[in-house]
Amino acid sequence: MAHLAVSQMAVTVPVGSDLSIRRSGFKASSFSFQDKSWAPAFTLDLKANSSFVRSRQVICLSVPVQQATGPKVTVSPLELEEAPEPPLNLHKPKQPYTATIVSVERIVGPKAPGETCHIVIDHDGNVPYWEGQSYGVIPPGENPKKPGSPHNVRLYSIASTRYGDSFDGKTASLCVRRAVYYDPDTGKEDPSKNGVCSNFLCNSKPGDKVQVTGPSGKVMLLPEDDPNATHIMIGTGTGVAPFRGYLRRMFMESVPTFKFGGLAWLFLGVANTDSLLYHDEFTKYLKDYPTNFRYDIALSREQKNKNGGKMYVQDKIEEYSDEIFKLLDNGAHIYFCGLRGMMPGIQETLKRVADQRGENWDEKLSQLKKNKQWHVEVY
Ligand code: FAD
Numbered sequence: 001m002a003h004l005a006v007s008q009m010a011v012t013v014p015v016g017s018d019l020s021i022r023r024s025g026f027k028a029s030s031f032s033f034q035d036k037s038w039a040p041a042f043t044l045d046l047k048a049n050s051s052f053v054r055s056r057q058v059i060c061l062s063v064p065v066q067q068a069t070g071p072k073v074t075v076s077p078l079e080l081e082e083a084p085e086p087p088l089n090l091h092k093p094k095q096p097y098t099a100t101i102v103s104v105e106r107i108v109g110p111k112a113p114g115e116t117c118h119i120v121i122d123h124d125g126n127v128p129y130w131e132g133q134s135y136g137v138i139p140p141g142e143n144p145k146k147p148g149s150p151h152n153v154r155l156y157s158i159a160s161t162r163y164g165d166s167f168d169g170k171t172a173s174l175c176v177r178r179a180v181y182y183d184p185d186t187g188k189e190d191p192s193k194n195g196v197c198s199n200f201l202c203n204s205k206p207g208d209k210v211q212v213t214g215p216s217g218k219v220m221l222l223p224e225d226d227p228n229a230t231h232i233m234i235g236t237g238t239g240v241a242p243f244r245g246y247l248r249r250m251f252m253e254s255v256p257t258f259k260f261g262g263l264a265w266l267f268l269g270v271a272n273t274d275s276l277l278y279h280d281e282f283t284k285y286l287k288d289y290p291t292n293f294r295y296d297i298a299l300s301r302e303q304k305n306k307n308g309g310k311m312y313v314q315d316k317i318e319e320y321s322d323e324i325f326k327l328l329d330n331g332a333h334i335y336f337c338g339l340r341g342m343m344p345g346i347q348e349t350l351k352r353v354a355d356q357r358g359e360n361w362d363e364k365l366s367q368l369k370k371n372k373q374w375h376v377e378v379y
Contacts, residue, residue, distance in 0.1 A: 072254035081257045086130040096211035109274030115178045117202045131245035132220035136213030139200040154197040157241035161249045175241040178202045228262040230332035236269040239338025251285045265294040269313035314349035321353040340378040
């Protein structure tokens, strides 16, 4: 059971004024992370049913701020908690840090198109980072475009908190999708054109060395000045990576300097049930922190939108647009992460919704950017 510490003083309500919050819950996925080394010890057993069932319920919110203080892992605060600025580019491409692979695990089910792996890297405390930053990886071998030189750096969003999955500040986790090339004429895989770095990472074994640069990036840092803020996260595929880090910081770790009492709302778009990423962790937060966490998913190959087309994250955004716009008007942060191609459809939807509401989207967007509420990292 979650324990909600109710503060008597503040009166911030993390959702719309009607004091109700719809909570999406998911029973069952066809795979389980039960025995994964990176999963928390208290992972739920969700493998009972292979069909995907979506249930919703309406619950009441009490007015006071409710700090997310459920069953958390106590961490020893790192010096990083005191630093005024995030670490940046401690290791440059010319002098990367040689880290060690701890584990590589496929985290999608058999029916997922493509392969995504959760990769834990041991940096022994030498490449510290904040949630939302990225690591650079230089794959071994020679850059075919510059013979004699190493490959270019590839960036990967870090999917863990600064404490890492082992909670000691010595590891970083990445969520990597293997880039595979299919010949458009034959439809067959052409391994000579497969992505160099993603395949190196997904093929690596515990103990292998990996050249790491960074950390880099500031746009996706989690603003922590207001622990009762609302954070709306829109991710597609591996774009979920920074959000996993945020959510572990909010709901899994007991960090004295950040006691989250706001609302975190994750919209995750993937192809099908088997492609869901970190679903067990997120479902656990729904159970333990029903007033602080919302989780909505769009399964493009399994669900239909209201027009009978494929269900994409923008369709989910549209479904909840009234609430989302209200939350943004009240200062919510909104984050987008994933493939670059996700943004045009989302922008179109937000503009259409704004038009319907008699609002000017361009003005609203520039205000959101000016207020530092708008965070985008697409690749
Ligand atoms: P590359 O070798 O760079 O190849 C790129 C693509 O070209 C591949 O699809 C490959 O199949 C194709 N290709 C290769 N040769 C040919 C050819 N001759 N003809 C046609 N096509 C060819 N990725 C993640 O998986 N997870 C993340 O969290 C993540 N975060 C990122 C964060 C940022 C800020 C950025 C900028 C990128 C991020 N990426 C992430 C993407 C990542 O950096 C790489 O771009 C990705 O893994 C592909 O790199 P690669 O070396 O495997 O492919």
